[in-house]
Amino acid sequence: MRLIIIGHQNRREVIASPGSNLLTVLQETGSQIHAPCGGRGTCRKCQVEIAGIGQVLACRTTLDEQLAGRAGLRADEPLTVLLPEPAQAQISTDGLIPDFNLSPLMNRGTIRLTEPSLNDQRSDEERFTEATGLNVPFRLLEQLPAALRDSAFQPAFVFCSACAGAEGSAVRFIRPDGPAPLGVAVDIGTTTLAAYLYDLDSGKRLASAAGLNPQRAYGADVISRIDQSSVSPEARHALRASIAGAIAGLADRLAVKAGHKLGMNISTDDIVHYVFAGNTTMLHLLTGLPAAAIARAPFIPVSRRAMTLPAAELGLPLAADAVCQLLPSISGYVGADITAGILACGLHHLPPGQNALLLDIGTNGEIVLASPNGLIACSTAAGPAFEGANILCGMGGVQGAIDSMACREGDLVYTTVGESNGNGKDNGQSIRPLGICGSGLVAAVAVLLDCGLIDETGRITDEPANLPASLRQRLIQYQEQAAILLVPREISATGHPIILTQKDIRELQNAKAAIAAGISLLIQQAGLRPDQIDRTYIAGGFGNYLDAAHAFRIGLLPRELRGSTRAAGNTAGMGAILCLLDHTALAEAESIARSVGYFELSGDKRFTDLYIEAMMFPETDD
């Protein structure tokens, strides 16, 4: 069958076999389609419009003659599929970064060589290596004779200060008047990507860019993606190609932005260094390593070490000789994003006697505790509620998501991402809500608890008599379960109401109980009490948008941490930037990754007890 696929500023025609599943066809032909449940039909996010029929779930749609008939088509006419336009990625990209010495891995050099003669018949390689102390990799030898002779034996080059043993290594030959070598730090999140372009000569940031991880099309969470990638080597390569293409796209955008800023032509060819942070699964999917054993107990990654490889070997469609560094991971579920976060927050050299926590809350909550006895970390499966998945009206923290809520004058009010800057400051825009993101969910439940729409067990009240009418009328039924109307259809961006169901609240309770139990157990394990924690860093966009008061209200964080918490921003990105600008930080990252004690919660009986306790919402303490 012929399909015309329209969406994302794009119109394409593809041929699909009769009998194919529409979601599979869309995924295989590279359409951006969101299927957090991995095509199981439970998330209902893969809705598309078929001309002549209307909205359908792609995962439930088979391409057959019946479908063509319903669309009013003859057998030889193409079916037109309209993709939903994605919510604009508006990803918080900044964060804490400690002081460092500018000492990038990649530098620019020039050298004046003596010319060859019958009295000095050294090979080109020896002539260059003996003068510079730099190795010349095999790949570059081919260019060496021209580089020497075209420059009258005064070549300009980019070199890697620590790429091939102590001596370092030449990376490429360049024009002496070209742009400074550029480097990019990338944080590969399960949901979002953030990338930062730096001038490696000056250490200045020239551009940043963010986007959604296109592997979302294969499932929202790491398990779905691992399962998808484990179907066949081809599937694994498809996921790899998906993220590789997205990284190349980000690099392109960064180069264009930097070019505008500098008023010169900059392309990805000028980018000579990439540092990647990401969780262990994201880095497996990027490198094409089989991740299947991460998904099931005992959760074994293929590799967790730092890697330094040319882009070509990594299969990235970037300058072939660009040096790509992957930060080291700590375990299957405590990844290089956490290693980078530890670096960025300086957890590995706290002031003497201090204790600190780093929380990265997403589908998995990773928790690191630093104390004078060293670092320990755990990961707890919160489920995707904090990412807005498995929540009826849930969505990521992108423009249009309800990110905060309050009860004012007896009724609910909210802000959406794009209106506020994530730090509470209103930027004057009014953006109609599309759905609710993680921080909005926490805020909503906190507020609904406070105003009595939910009780401490999480149940939506069936005694509405005491509530003001404005709140009472928000109690509705949705598919035979109790629900709360957050935004009526008239003022939502979608034309559908935004509601919170009893099931959504149970999902949140599960999620927050997992995090809270993890924090408690890790503090216990270190022989500490919660009140001994001096600082608590909350990483990620969730940390930025989250109102700490709401987190304490619902018991996501133990009350004793009040006053010590701060949003640390994109700590994974910041740690990657640190490694980009100071090559000694990578060695530090390796030593961190080797030294962090990984504490496996699923092996600990105490965790279940703490988890059940933490399911309840705490009583108000005021």
Added chain:
Amino acid sequence: MRLIIIGHQNRREVIASPGSNLLTVLQETGSQIHAPCGGRGTCRKCQVEIAGIGQVLACRTTLDEQLAGRAGLRADEPLTVLLPEPAQAQISTDGLIPDFNLSPLMNRGTIRLTEPSLNDQRSDEERFTEATGLNVPFRLLEQLPAALRDSAFQPAFVFCSACAGAEGSAVRFIRPDGPAPLGVAVDIGTTTLAAYLYDLDSGKRLASAAGLNPQRAYGADVISRIDQSSVSPEARHALRASIAGAIAGLADRLAVKAGHKLGMNISTDDIVHYVFAGNTTMLHLLTGLPAAAIARAPFIPVSRRAMTLPAAELGLPLAADAVCQLLPSISGYVGADITAGILACGLHHLPPGQNALLLDIGTNGEIVLASPNGLIACSTAAGPAFEGANILCGMGGVQGAIDSMACREGDLVYTTVGESNGNGKDNGQSIRPLGICGSGLVAAVAVLLDCGLIDETGRITDEPANLPASLRQRLIQYQEQAAILLVPREISATGHPIILTQKDIRELQNAKAAIAAGISLLIQQAGLRPDQIDRTYIAGGFGNYLDAAHAFRIGLLPRELRGSTRAAGNTAGMGAILCLLDHTALAEAESIARSVGYFELSGDKRFTDLYIEAMMFPETDD
């Protein structure tokens, strides 16, 4: 224009642009065609037959309508080109090899690993590396999870004992019941290729194979090939592809032979290690490095170091993970073949107080002198006379070439390659002569000197009165120059007479003078006299077929070396085998290549004087 090309058990049809040069078309479409002069029209070796026309020189033939007309064809009819069948490659592949300890770079291993559990969550890589001490290269990580789990955590593997630092590195995972790891040593000669397949477990040779270097199509000598490869990057890649294909072909033949011998199925996939020896230019052409600066003073190679690379990176169509090692070169004109020869002859650890010479005589004569003061080497441009090129009836040392000559009962008698085994033993076959190879040329001139057909200046006698009639009638004219009839047309294999012209003799004088002057000067340079040389090794097929008495008679070797000379066989191949079977030999080769003092003859005034002196033939001393 359409061409049908017939030859070498093959019939192909190709399309060529009108106006193309026939030699170029044949070369570009992969036909085996010999053009030692590089298409300059001087060697007349690219003769082919065009149906309807007869013999033409391909390099002098333009594909146009006139040609089609001469062949009696309509414009749309294909032209049929018949390639000459090549003389069968019969290459001497053996030689001296010193004692060594079997200690190959590549070995087979198995390990029993503890299985992962919640108490032992090490990554697959750490589990394997900590148990074996072996690194796992990035390329292989992808296969690691399956290799561990499919073998119940008892993987079998091939490893490289010294590939990634002291620890070594895993190379591939294998079936525990598969064949032993196999290795191949290859000597890439300018004219001939020799390859040897070994079982690396036992150190036993399973097969050897030889062939002609298909780059001959681009010229007989290294300068012609460098010039051809310097025309464009595409030309360079074409030469590279040509030798790469030939090596893959040899590997295939070796695998098939070894399979027959062992009674099991062996393929090139079972070959995990290759060691390559060859002159500096051959290794540049193999690695695709631009060789242009080798061709002109001051003769600078891009690199002369030993390289260890996977076949895929080297661009060889072999098992992608096979470890390829290129032996190190000494200078632009003293290559890795000589480094290997020094290893094979043990020149780097002579008995105390001894001096030895290694001669490798071909288009270039490489000479190495070992003395208690160390090793020095030089290279002298003999021209291709010893390879049979630029000699009217010259040819390589392959079946049918006259390789030796004598004067018996007042007339000339000869043997051809294939009749004798190269050691003078008649194998009972009688093979009609096709032409004359290097050793035949030396023998012929020595004999013609002795019987008075040539005088000591090299002139063909114009005073035949004193000669017996049998010899006198051999004095003929060829294209207005004096010539000597060696074989009348009636008994040659070609139907043409085999003759030696005055110009041929001058070519030989030039060649032998270059070698003789090089030897003299190198001995002088070391502060020695010729009578102080204890051993003289003559390498290569030429050394095998050469009768030392003839070499002394024409003054190719100084008389003082009489009694110390021995044919050392394919020393380059033997040195490569040594490195295949004992990985410490490669380190030894590197230390040799670094320590040999290269002596540049073209920078030395004494060389010209010695060269002119050596042009004359010495008087007989009996």
